Amino acid sequence: xxxxxxxxxxxxxxxxxxxxxxxxxxxxxxxxxxxxxxxxxxxxxxxxxxxxxxxxxxxxxxxxxxxxxxxxxxxxxxxxxxxxxxxxxxxxxxxxxxxxxxxxxxxxxxxxxxxxxxxxxxxxxxxxxxxxxxxxxxxxxxxxxxxxxxxxxxxxxxxxxxxxxxxxxxxxxxxxxxxxxxxxxxxxxxxxxxxxxxxxxxxxxxxxxxxxxxxxxxxxxxxxxxxxxxxxxxxxxxxxxxxx
Amino acid sequence: xxxxxxxxxxxxxxxxxxxxxxxxxxxxxxxxxxxxxxxxxxxxxxxxxxxxxxxxxxxxxxxxxxxxxxxxxxxxxxxxxxxxxxxxxxxxxxxxxxxxxxxxxxxxxxxxxxxxxxxxxxxxxxxxxxxxxxxxxxxxxxxxxxxxxxxxxxxxxxxxxxxxxxxxxxxxxxxxxxxxxxxxxxxxxxxxxxxxxxxxxxxxxxxxxxxxxxxxxxxxxxxxxxxxxxxxxxxxxxxxxxxxxxxxxxxxxxxxxxxxxxxxxxxxxxxxxxxxxxxxxxxxxxxxxxxxxxxxxxxx
Amino acid sequence: xxxxxxxxxxxxxxxxxxxxxxxxxxxxxxxxxxxxxxxxxxxxxxxxxxxxxxxxxxxxxxxxxxxxxxxxxxxxxxxxxxxxxxxxxxxxxxxxxxxxxxxxxxxxxxxxxxxxxxxxxxxxxxxxxxxxxxxxxxxxxxxxxxxxxxxxxxxxxxxxxxxxxxxxxxxxxxxxxxxxxxxxxxxxxxxxxxxxxxxxxxxxxxxxxxxxxxxxxxxxxxxxxxxxxxxxxxxxxxxxxxxxxxxxxxxxxxxxxxxxxxxxxxxxxxxxxxxxxxxxxxxxxxxxxxxxxxxxxxxxxxxxxxxxxxxxxxxxxxxxxxxxxxxxxxxxxxxxxxxxxxxxxxxxxxxxxxxxxxxxxxxxxxxx
Numbered sequence: 001x002x003x004x005x006x007x008x009x010x011x012x013x014x015x016x017x018x019x020x021x022x023x024x025x026x027x028x029x030x031x032x033x034x035x036x037x038x039x040x041x042x043x044x045x046x047x048x049x050x051x052x053x054x055x056x057x058x059x060x061x062x063x064x065x066x067x068x069x070x071x072x073x074x075x076x077x078x079x080x081x082x083x084x085x086x087x088x089x090x091x092x093x094x095x096x097x098x099x100x101x102x103x104x105x106x107x108x109x110x111x112x113x114x115x116x117x118x119x120x121x122x123x124x125x126x127x128x129x130x131x132x133x134x135x136x137x138x139x140x141x142x143x144x145x146x147x148x149x150x151x152x153x154x155x156x157x158x159x160x161x162x163x164x165x166x167x168x169x170x171x172x173x174x175x176x177x178x179x180x181x182x183x184x185x186x187x188x189x190x191x192x193x194x195x196x197x198x199x200x201x202x203x204x205x206x207x208x209x210x211x212x213x214x215x216x217x218x219x220x221x222x223x224x225x226x227x228x229x230x231x232x233x234x235x236x237x238x239x240x241x242x243x244x
Numbered sequence: 245x246x247x248x249x250x251x252x253x254x255x256x257x258x259x260x261x262x263x264x265x266x267x268x269x270x271x272x273x274x275x276x277x278x279x280x281x282x283x284x285x286x287x288x289x290x291x292x293x294x295x296x297x298x299x300x301x302x303x304x305x306x307x308x309x310x311x312x313x314x315x316x317x318x319x320x321x322x323x324x325x326x327x328x329x330x331x332x333x334x335x336x337x338x339x340x341x342x343x344x345x346x347x348x349x350x351x352x353x354x355x356x357x358x359x360x361x362x363x364x365x366x367x368x369x370x371x372x373x374x375x376x377x378x379x380x381x382x383x384x385x386x387x388x389x390x391x392x393x394x395x396x397x398x399x400x401x402x403x404x405x406x407x408x409x410x411x412x413x414x415x416x417x418x419x420x421x422x423x424x425x426x427x428x429x430x431x432x433x434x435x436x437x438x439x440x441x442x443x444x445x446x447x448x449x450x451x452x453x454x455x456x457x458x459x460x461x462x463x464x465x466x467x468x469x470x471x472x473x474x475x476x477x478x479x480x481x482x483x484x485x486x487x488x489x490x491x492x493x494x495x496x497x498x499x500x501x502x503x504x505x506x507x508x509x510x511x512x513x514x515x516x517x518x519x520x521x522x523x524x525x526x527x528x529x530x531x532x533x534x535x536x537x538x539x540x541x542x543x544x
Numbered sequence: 545x546x547x548x549x550x551x552x553x554x555x556x557x558x559x560x561x562x563x564x565x566x567x568x569x570x571x572x573x574x575x576x577x578x579x580x581x582x583x584x585x586x587x588x589x590x591x592x593x594x595x596x597x598x599x600x601x602x603x604x605x606x607x608x609x610x611x612x613x614x615x616x617x618x619x620x621x622x623x624x625x626x627x628x629x630x631x632x633x634x635x636x637x638x639x640x641x642x643x644x645x646x647x648x649x650x651x652x653x654x655x656x657x658x659x660x661x662x663x664x665x666x667x668x669x670x671x672x673x674x675x676x677x678x679x680x681x682x683x684x685x686x687x688x689x690x691x692x693x694x695x696x697x698x699x700x701x702x703x704x705x706x707x708x709x710x711x712x713x714x715x716x717x718x719x720x721x722x723x724x725x726x727x728x729x730x731x732x733x734x735x736x737x738x739x740x741x742x743x744x745x746x747x748x749x750x751x752x753x754x755x756x757x758x759x760x761x762x763x764x765x766x767x768x769x770x771x772x773x774x775x776x777x778x779x780x781x782x783x784x785x786x787x788x789x790x791x792x793x794x795x796x797x798x799x800x801x802x803x804x805x806x807x808x809x810x811x812x813x814x815x816x817x818x819x820x821x822x823x824x825x826x827x828x829x830x831x832x833x834x835x836x837x838x839x840x841x842x843x844x845x846x847x848x849x850x851x852x853x854x855x856x857x858x859x860x861x862x863x864x865x866x867x868x869x870x871x872x873x874x875x876x877x878x879x880x881x882x883x884x885x886x887x888x889x890x891x892x893x894x895x896x897x898x899x900x901x902x903x904x905x906x907x908x909x910x911x912x
Contacts, residue, residue: 040407169280181478201497319755329746345550
């Protein structure tokens, strides 16, 4: 069923001079799937993701995101995806409300729609008391949860998360994953890039990138069975050792 | 005792960062401070390395008071701050030489101690530190912190942002250093690293939740945890939370960790309940308690 | 001592590896001196001028020729009616128009009195003023010539002589200013940035948790910049001597001594800035806004202090650059010795001691 693939990547390559950052990667992501895109720092994850979200143009290969071609329709891609990174998610010097209004605005939501969405969000996350507080004054866990909701504000087909739960306390982290499961259950595809292997355990399927290539791609369970280990961390260790 | 910390309090503009923390680290022990970002780990490290004054309480490192004898502490401890804090525009060798000179020693003098670690980055000794991979940076930082043969080593989140292979190697290096009699206090947000320490302190919001041997700590967990799985995790989570006997429900990798309020818990009843909720491929099985489960129970 | 030399070595590595800063460090003095020397000047050359000659006689023609012949003016055009005056100004074709009354020669000989009107474009007041002065002096000169011819009643002709900078070369006043600005900038900004960089990178934390003493860190930071600033000062003086033919009347040794004193003053300000800022960005902002602006605006470099409102004059006293500019102008242009500038020297010395004391008091041996 090809039509259910929201991301379709074929031999996607990115070169910087002689250096091949992303080396002919091929994979697809199904609608509503939680896809983990793993690899060590410098393995090429970020470069690959930049191509998928339409801010970097590939050297060769094909990729379609939400049915739009990364070469020709990158602007359409941007309208259909949400993005959240650990480094930057919300403006610390704006209130929660102002952030929601701002991000709703840049995705072209009408004022009425933003108002509607904001009320929904406030209710779901229980933000009644902090909606007028500066984001900078909130604990990390709260910021992360609000940032995720803001990334979903314009009902994107796919949401890209860059190391979303690093450093967050275990309980908040679970609340965050519950939100991800919910989004996925509603049909939103979730694409998680991370180098934290324990984040990988939560994904439906994961790919592991090593030096620009995808070296493994399967469900966490099957990968663990294949490498005869108990955790994704050990899968990664074994994979790295095999390649050396 | 290599480190004694007693009733330490520290606030920044009314925000309590460290709240009445006390613990002791024995000589030659590998002690882990485990907790998420913002738990107060870095503040504790800075108080112990004499960079900050505590509001209340007292602390001793290597037998010296952190306030009165701060100069002695500064020449007797090695410190690796949270971020990679070496000179990016200096080469590997220049960094190491620099830190050796300011501690009044030379690389040759203490080469024995760092040999194991430094030998791995020595092939790149003429490369600028800024151009090293995460794992190599971490090894260089450790070499620099060790160059003056410290009695106590403070490592603040040394493995954050480092790939699993380097993390594993790093812990192996710590084990070897420990055998040389160096006391090590290490902090980490990764619960899975807790098991590698001799003793750990779980910390959140500035408060110590528990201190013990990592193997002992999980025994404090009051009940049995069950791994539960079904075809739709989100629906499973909602159903379990609705179940009247449920005590805690947390997503945990591919499973959901579930505990029941009752002492005698019959899995068949829950199985039926989930089935009635329209879930398929249901698996319910008891599982081992992890440090993360204990942490969540204590932090609840 | 080994710790200290090790530290200085490291500082030089930082400086020489940061090619961008190095370029600013040495490129900027040269660029600034050239800019101020050649481009920014009070002198005028080749100003376009138009003439509206209602008289058209021998005298007016002679004056027109005289003006056109000078290197300051270029004869742009002859205007034929009143309306044209406005058009040429509006189109920006000329900067000045000279209007001769009707029967100019006749009135001059018969009534001994005639008028010529100078209209200048005052959108740039300084230029307008200068044009006015130049034109008036050409006219006066001409008047002198005819006065001689007709042997009229005696009159007083003030004879002025300009000393120290007889040709009124603006570059002579700018060089001391530029030198001050550059020494201030390099010394204060670069040191404050290099100290705050250690804070930002987290390396300061490691330095603090080490036996190296605070004064060793400070001296180690300062020493390389004394060296670099001295080189800068030498480059600027050489440029002004060889390219702009600027005289150095006084002792070079004294000039060197005063410069080093000022450099140390600026460095101690840099350290002071670094103790109150925690990021490179704030250090840079404070250096630029807090030091550069006063140095440029209130030191007498560009605007004379004597024509400032009283409160600003008071403020200018606490700006070290003001005293340094007085000192180097005195040494380079007047050729005076220490006996004439000891007061200014003492003021700078005193300020330096204050800055150093505050810096040492404020330097933190901890993170708070």
